[in-house]
Structure formats: C-alpha cells, structure tokens
Amino acid sequence: MSDNLYSWGRYPPHPQTAIPCHWRADIRQALADRVSRHGTLLPFGNGRSYGDSCLAASDQVLYMRPLDRFIAANWETGLIRAEAGVTLDEVLAVAIPKGWFLPVTPGTRFITLGGALANDVHGKNHHIKGTFGRHVPRFGLVRSDRDPLVCSTTENPEFYAATIGGLGLTGIIDWVELQLAPIRSSLIDATNVRFGSLDEFFAISAELDPSHEFTVSWIDCLARGKSAGRGIYMAGNHAEEGPLAYEDNAKLNVPFTPPFSAINQLSLRLFNNTYYRAHRAGRHNSRIGYEPFFYPLDRILNWNRIYGPRGFQQYQCAIPDANAAAATKALLDAIAAAHSGSFLAVLKRFGDVASPGLLSFPLPGATLALDFPQRGKITANLFARLDAIVREAGGRQYPAKDAHMSGADFRGAYPAFEQMITLSDPVISSRFWRRVTT
Amino acid sequence: MKRILIIGATSAIATACARRWAAHEATFFLVGRNAEKLGQVADDLAARGATVYTHVLDLNHFDQHAATLDACYAALGQVDVALVAHGTLPDQKACEQDAQLAVQEFTNNGLSVIALLTDLANRMEARRSGCIAVISSVAGDRGRPSNYLYGAAKGAVTDFCSGLRGRLFKAGVQVLTIKPGFVDTPMTQGLPLPGLLLATPDKVAKDIVHAVEKRRDTLYTPWFWRLIMLIIIHIPGLIFKRLGL
Ligand SMILES: Cc1cc2nc3c(=O)[nH]c(=O)nc-3n(C[C@H](O)[C@H](O)[C@H](O)COP(=O)(O)OP(=O)(O)OC[C@H]3O[C@@H](n4cnc5c(N)ncnc54)[C@H](O)[C@@H]3O)c2cc1C
Numbered sequence A: 001m002s003d004n005l006y007s008w009g010r011y012p013p014h015p016q017t018a019i020p021c022h023w024r025a026d027i028r029q030a031l032a033d034r035v036s037r038h039g040t041l042l043p044f045g046n047g048r049s050y051g052d053s054c055l056a057a058s059d060q061v062l063y064m065r066p067l068d069r070f071i072a073a074n075w076e077t078g079l080i081r082a083e084a085g086v087t088l089d090e091v092l093a094v095a096i097p098k099g100w101f102l103p104v105t106p107g108t109r110f111i112t113l114g115g116a117l118a119n120d121v122h123g124k125n126h127h128i129k130g131t132f133g134r135h136v137p138r139f140g141l142v143r144s145d146r147d148p149l150v151c152s153t154t155e156n157p158e159f160y161a162a163t164i165g166g167l168g169l170t171g172i173i174d175w176v177e178l179q180l181a182p183i184r185s186s187l188i189d190a191t192n193v194r195f196g197s198l199d200e201f202f203a204i205s206a207e208l209d210p211s212h213e214f215t216v217s218w219i220d221c222l223a224r225g226k227s228a229g230r231g232i233y234m235a236g237n238h239a240e241e242g243p244l245a246y247e248d249n250a251k252l253n254v255p256f257t258p259p260f261s262a263i264n265q266l267s268l269r270l271f272n273n274t275y276y277r278a279h280r281a282g283r284h285n286s287r288i289g290y291e292p293f294f295y296p297l298d299r300i301l302n303w304n305r306i307y308g309p310r311g312f313q314q315y316q317c318a319i320p321d322a323n324a325a326a327a328t329k330a331l332l333d334a335i336a337a338a339h340s341g342s343f344l345a346v347l348k349r350f351g352d353v354a355s356p357g358l359l360s361f362p363l364p365g366a367t368l369a370l371d372f373p374q375r376g377k378i379t380a381n382l383f384a385r386l387d388a389i390v391r392e393a394g395g396r397q398y399p400a401k402d403a404h405m406s407g408a409d410f411r412g413a414y415p416a417f418e419q420m421i422t423l424s425d426p427v428i429s430s431r432f433w434r435r436v437t438t
Numbered sequence B: 001m002k003r004i005l006i007i008g009a010t011s012a013i014a015t016a017c018a019r020r021w022a023a024h025e026a027t028f029f030l031v032g033r034n035a036e037k038l039g040q041v042a043d044d045l046a047a048r049g050a051t052v053y054t055h056v057l058d059l060n061h062f063d064q065h066a067a068t069l070d071a072c073y074a075a076l077g078q079v080d081v082a083l084v085a086h087g088t089l090p091d092q093k094a095c096e097q098d099a100q101l102a103v104q105e106f107t108n109n110g111l112s113v114i115a116l117l118t119d120l121a122n123r124m125e126a127r128r129s130g131c132i133a134v135i136s137s138v139a140g141d142r143g144r145p146s147n148y149l150y151g152a153a154k155g156a157v158t159d160f161c162s163g164l165r166g167r168l169f170k171a172g173v174q175v176l177t178i179k180p181g182f183v184d185t186p187m188t189q190g191l192p193l194p195g196l197l198l199a200t201p202d203k204v205a206k207d208i209v210h211a212v213e214k215r216r217d218t219l220y221t222p223w224f225w226r227l228i229m230l231i232i233i234h235i236p237g238l239i240f241k242r243l244g245l
C-alpha cells in the first residue's frame, strides 16, 4: 500500500493518506463515500508537483497512479485514449516503437496523464506546440454532483476549459485522449550554444527558436558582475533518421532522505562553475537520445531527497514579453545578491500559442524556474522580493511549483479563479486552493 | 507469436505479466469473473498491439471449465503459456467462525485450481508442449495462525503442481509453481504490510516471465523469499507454535 505520499519538494511537509484507485468504477465509489461523510479529497497523480497544489485540504487523496490502462489506440493516426494514471513514460514505452512521441513533455517523464492535464503542463516546444492540453481533444470527468461527463471543445466546453489547468478541482479525470506526434527516430539533433549574458540569450533565442522545436536554457544563477546572466542555450529537433528505441536509463537512486541538505553554497558554486565550463564556447551539434535531452534529472530516482528533511521549493514565474528582459535581470540580480539559488535554473521563452485552460500558466514571454533549499525566513524574504518584481512586471507564478504565493497575487494574475470557484466539485479541495482563495 | 491463456486475468499480477508478453506480439485468451473489468484489461492489451479474446467465468463453476477451455482452444488453436492467477485473500478470523465461508475460500483458492488443472493438464499433455504457470504463494509453504486457511489452499495447489510436474515432464510440458511474497495489489490493499518487503506487480511479473522463459519449476519472487521461507520451514514446531506468526 502506498500511503504517506508527499509533493515533490517535500515542502510543506504534510503526508497524504492514499485511497488507491484501481478501476474506473472506484472513482464514483470514492466520491460518493466523501459525499456521505461530508468530507473532501483531492486527486493525486504521481506527486511531481513541488508545493501544495497536489496536497488535499483533508490530507486524503484519491491516488490515481494504479489506474494505468490504455483504452484504445489508433497507431495509424496516433490518437490514443488511456486511463488518467498512465505515465508519460508508459506512453513512450508503447508509442516510440510504433513511431509516435509525446506532443508535449515536461522535464520529467514520471507524471500521469491526469496530472499533466490538471496543470496544463508545458515543455521545451511551447513556442511551437503550446501546452499539453492543446493536444487533448477529449477526456472523461467524474464528479460527485452529476453523471460522468465527456469534455471537449464542443461537449461540456465549460468543464473542458476549467479542467485543463484546473488543479484537480473540477472533478476526477478518469481518461484522457491524446494526439501523439509522429517521429522518424527517437534521437534528437541537439545544438548547444554558450552565452555570456542575458542580452545574448534573448538574441540567440530570437534567432534559433523558430527553427528548433525544442529549446531551453540553463542559467548560472550564482554568477555576478561580468559573468551575470551567463548560461547554455540548448535546442533540438527530432532526428530525421535513426532507431525508434524506448530508453530507460534511470539507474541511480537516492534511497533515503539524508539528515541534512547536500545542497549548499559550496556545492552549488562548484557545480555551476563546472557545468558552465564543461560546455565549450560557440555552437556545438550532436545527435543524442531523447532521454538525456528531455529528462536528464530522471536518471537519478528520488533526487529530491538530497535536499534533506526540510525539503525545497521551486520558484517558477512567467513574465510578459515587453518586460521579460528587464524583469529576468532583476530576478537574477536579487537571487545572486541573496547568495541563494540552485544548480537547476532554467530560462525559456514561451510562444504565443493560446492555452486552452482557464487557469493555464504560460503566457507569451519568458519563464524562469529555480530550486531553493527550504531555509525558513531566508527563503521567505527572497521570495517576497522576487514576487514584487514579478507583480510589477505583470507576470505570474506557476501553481504546479508553488508553496508560497499570496492569495492576492494569485487572484490578480489568474482572474478566471472566480469561474473556477463555481465550477469546482463540492467534495474536492486542495491545500493550495484553500490558501489562495481565503 | 505466443498464445497465452490467463485464468483470473483481472489480477494485478497477471495484468503486469500480460503487458510484458504483449510487448513482443501475443494472442491472449483472458478468463475472469467480472465482465466490465475483464473488458478494461482486454482493451489495454489490445491497444498495446495484442490480439485478445475474453471469456467470463467464475472459476467456482467447475461444470463450465471444460466449455471454457474448449472456447480457448478454438480461439488460440494451441496454448503456449497458461497462467493461473485467480485468488482471494480470506478473512482468517471470519473463517474460524464460519465453516461455510472457510470451505468457500478453500474452494476458490484450492479446489477450483485443482479442477481446472485436471482438465487443462490433459489437453497440454496431448499436445506435448507449453507451460502451465500457477500462482501459489509463500503462504503455502507452512501454515501460520494468522493465515492458515489461505495457506492450506495454496499448500494444496503447490503439492498438486509438484506431482503434476513430474507427470507432464515426460510430455515436455513445463509446470511452474510461482510463490510471491507480499505484492502491492488490490488483494493486499489496506493490510499493514512492511513497505521494505512489498514488491510491485511489475517486479513480480518480470520474474514470472523470466521463469517461464527459462522453464523453471519453482519461483520465489522477489528472490529473497526463498531465504525467508527456508528459515520459516526449519523453525522447530515446538518454537513455531509459540511465535504466533
Ligand atoms: C523534474 C521535474 C521537471 C518538471 N518540469 C516541468 C516542465 O518542464 N513543465 C511543466 O509544466 N511542469 C514541469 N514539472 C511539473 C510537473 O510536470 C507537474 O507538476 C505535473 O502536473 C505533475 O503531474 P503528476 O502526475 O505527478 O500529478 P500530481 O503532482 O500528483 O498532481 C498535479 C495536479 O493534478 C491533479 N490531478 C492528478 N491526477 C488527476 C486526475 N486524474 N484528475 C484530476 N486532477 C488530477 C492534482 O489534484 C494536482 O492538482 C516538473 C516536475 C519535475 C519533478
């Protein structure tokens, strides 16, 4: 029995009791049970959200991961239908040999279809393909107050829009239809470009984004002065030829949580410096597997444990294009000045493909994401400074990564929250939702 | 192309095995008692590229075993692997108070398997090939107070398979007795099992598929259960009865 689930950041540290869902029929059962007991629950996918958006207000979650069957697949058209607990990794294992790939994938393949939809996740190809929800023509939704629904842009469109990026609040997604993308090979033609400043980043991004489906940059968030804003721009396209091979290279594991965090000033500075220097100056092409390209972190299972028992938070925001360069610089300055930061600082330009969800996070502009060890007041003070910069620039934070944003910031940046309140299911609530709506 | 019969095909362990077989082209004949669940398992395997037939049967209806196996052979032509996976975990305390329940559970976990294997063995023997893989349990190695009704039924299955193996060996048919330890499936849901000893269905399935491939006789899965059971079997009776395991 997999009880005691946590979110990925292991902060806030509220263990969740799991009610496992093995069959589609179990969902209605679980909801009816909550209704009769006047309680609430929250669907939980694979716990790859960092903060408290996957933690139930009642600390009791409907654990969707065991619901992991495919329902139908048309390998001529690449349209598949699967239960909500199927992971992206499980889709890849079946789809790649048949010449299909995920239309959109985040930086980990260990998330469920239901979780991907409920956060309307984005990937390195946002500037071309938009969010995950755009590739989901239909899905099933089970609610406590009516018969099960099929949702699409034409069937129950209000629930379609509210559930995509809906943080699990509108009901339990029982199945998802996903349009896969055709590939000739599972390899990626990758290009790395080292840049010395943020200005250089924005110039390279403007030049290379249009000709590369996948782009993302790593930023050295500890670099100051002349080196400030340096990093590596990484772009890629599916290779036109090569094998169609599923890759599963996760070999390392962090088997338990060490008593203290292995992430500190020294280890970070060492890592960032080495990583930057490991990439030679100029542009470099290579053909690599999709796994190291998309999922470098998945190689170390349970890597989140290295932050020790106090856990960590991720800070991810999006800034509209007009203010992107200035605000990103201000954010990096504040982080470097605080001597805080992480080996995982990621910068990317979102495109202008509209997201289908009411509360979808991406907007045309730049997105910056960084991990911070949880250090009480120190972290809170830094986050308050960052929040002010984001607010000023008209940007917003990503609920999937969040454990701190204020209700006022959330409501200001996601005005559709009022509609969500009317469309959410009466027996579903999360710690995040309680925090930002009260 | 493997032709595979699965009895109790809605089992989590059986499903995990089937997915592994489906990755290399397979035709399945799935037998289960709940039509809705059976359909969902069948859809999953079909989407993965397998050809799938389903047949609804409660294994306690012994009189319908022959017709079910007829239908299976009509659909598959030949059976390369037969996996017998159905089972229930009885409430031991309730069985101590209710003889009818005890017999019913013994029937489901023991007699129904013996009845099915009796018919199936003759068909496999006549065709002189294939594998009969039966999920018994480590619980069948020695009766323990917490679980002896289930243990007795699984013990009966283990002994039956041991004899059958010796008989079918001459016909070139493999009989594999599978003894899982604790596995995280709907059957064990809610039980306070030690997390460290709890295996995933896929881990167990990997071992099962391998043991079928290697034509093994007995499989403890995960492997360390062989050691644990070696110790349990050798604890002197005088001590064992006082342990209350
Ligand atoms: C290493 C790493 C890299 C990441 N990179 C990215 C990235 O590049 N882009 C990005 O967008 N995100 C990224 N993420 C975040 C992650 O993709 C999202 O948090 C994702 O939603 C997690 O999915 P999950 O299945 O683990 O769901 P959980 O985290 O368990 O739940 C997420 C939300 O989905 C809801 N939910 C889950 N299942 C259902 C269901 N069946 N029905 C209704 N609601 C449901 C939950 O209630 C919760 O609100 C990353 C995370 C990690 C750990």
Ligand SMILES: NC(=O)c1ccc[n+]([C@@H]2O[C@H](COP(=O)([O-])OP(=O)(O)OC[C@H]3O[C@@H](n4cnc5c(N)ncnc54)[C@H](OP(=O)(O)O)[C@@H]3O)[C@@H](O)[C@H]2O)c1
Residues within 6 Å of the ligand: B008, B009, B010, B011, B012, B013, B014, B031, B032, B033, B034, B037, B057, B058, B059, B060, B085, B086, B087, B088, B108, B112, B135, B136, B137, B138, B179, B180, B181, B182, B183, B184, B185, B186, B187, B188
């Ligand atoms: N899980 C463990 O820790 C463990 C350990 C040792 C051995 N085992 C054995 O492993 C096998 C598979 O169990 P599992 O762990 O995969 O649990 P499971 O998912 O609960 O599977 C058991 C399946 O058997 C089916 N079944 C029971 N009685 C049946 C009958 N009379 N006719 C038809 N189908 C019947 C059930 O169908 P319904 O869904 O319709 O009820 C269920 O799908 C069982 O033989 C079990 O004894 C399990």
